[in-house]
Amino acid sequence: MPYIRAWAEKYKDVGFVVIGVHTPEFEFEKEPDNVGRAANDMGIHYPIAIDNDYEVWRAFANNYWPAFYFADVQGRIRHHRFGEGDYERSEMVIRQLLADAGRDALPQGLVQVDATGPEAAADWGDLGSPENYLGSDRTSNLDETPTRLRLNHWALTGEWTVAPGSIHLNQPGGRIAYRFHARDLHLVMGPAAHVTSVRFRVLIDGQAPGPAHGVDVDAKGNGISRSRSGDPSE
Numbered sequence: 001m002p003y004i005r006a007w008a009e010k011y012k013d014v015g016f017v018v019i020g021v022h023t024p025e026f027e028f029e030k031e032p033d034n035v036g037r038a039a040n041d042m043g044i045h046y047p048i049a050i051d052n053d054y055e056v057w058r059a060f061a062n063n064y065w066p067a068f069y070f071a072d073v074q075g076r077i078r079h080h081r082f083g084e085g086d087y088e089r090s091e092m093v094i095r096q097l098l099a100d101a102g103r104d105a106l107p108q109g110l111v112q113v114d115a116t117g118p119e120a121a122a123d124w125g126d127l128g129s130p131e132n133y134l135g136s137d138r139t140s141n142l143d144e145t146p147t148r149l150r151l152n153h154w155a156l157t158g159e160w161t162v163a164p165g166s167i168h169l170n171q172p173g174g175r176i177a178y179r180f181h182a183r184d185l186h187l188v189m190g191p192a193a194h195v196t197s198v199r200f201r202v203l204i205d206g207q208a209p210g211p212a213h214g215v216d217v218d219a220k221g222n223g224i225s226r227s228r229s230g231d232p233s234e
Contacts, residue, residue: 001042002119003087006111007094008046014103015073016094020048023057025065026165026188042119070094073101084121087113117215118186128152128181135165146177154178168192184214190225197226 008018024030030052039048051057060069064082070093072078079093091110098106115121129152133139142162146155158174160167178185191198202209202221209221217223 002113002115005043006113007091010107010111014098014106015101016098018046020046021051021056022048023051023054070097072097123183134167136162137164149177149179151179151181191227195227197224199224
């Protein structure tokens with residue numbers, strides 16, 4: 001996302017147009033208010049089409065989040081990129097298409113991006129944990145013994161309901177344990193619809209995270225997940 005924002009800003013005066021397509025993976029992502037709020041939080045100012053029925057997704061035979069499609073002035077797709085990375089080549093494609101359209105006075109150089117927080121690129125060379133889902137229909141490696149977890153296995157403590165697409169804590173005091181190998185760990189979660197906020201705590205190897213804490217928790221691991229029309233925290 002920081003690269004797309006940088007490209008949109010750098011080349012906006014020479015004919016480059018960015019149009020985002022938001023194809024939701026989860027139900028809460030279908031709410032326009034949630035999408036608008038997230039776009040504002042991420043500093044996205046270009047138009048976004050909400051593709052709740054997957055019409056654009058199917059029209060492009062797309063199977064990827066994210067996917068980039070680069071069109072020339074005639075509307076022809078001249079390049080695509082699936083997944084993260086290869087940003088320099090993508091920007092060079094943008095510059096070439098602008099030059100082909102007669103835009104000679106292009107800004108000098110390529111964008112320099114220093115992404116931080118959840119937008120920082122993954123440490124691909126030391127990444128040992130893939131994406132996982134907690135709901136019953138798509139999850140993997142759910143164990144019954146949280147004290148003897150193998151890499152990329154997870155377990156629950158407390159009273160939970162495991163449903164398709166999500167899991168629900170039935171009473172306070174529940175825990176999720178996950179053994180992972182990565183620089184960052186993200187969990188999409190939120191309070192029930194009738195609750196405005198829920199306190200939670202994150203521990204790493206049983207200890208407070210300290211300087212390794214994320215954007216939603218403090219050094220002691222304490223955080224608050226607030227309900228915003230069904231929009232969970234990450």
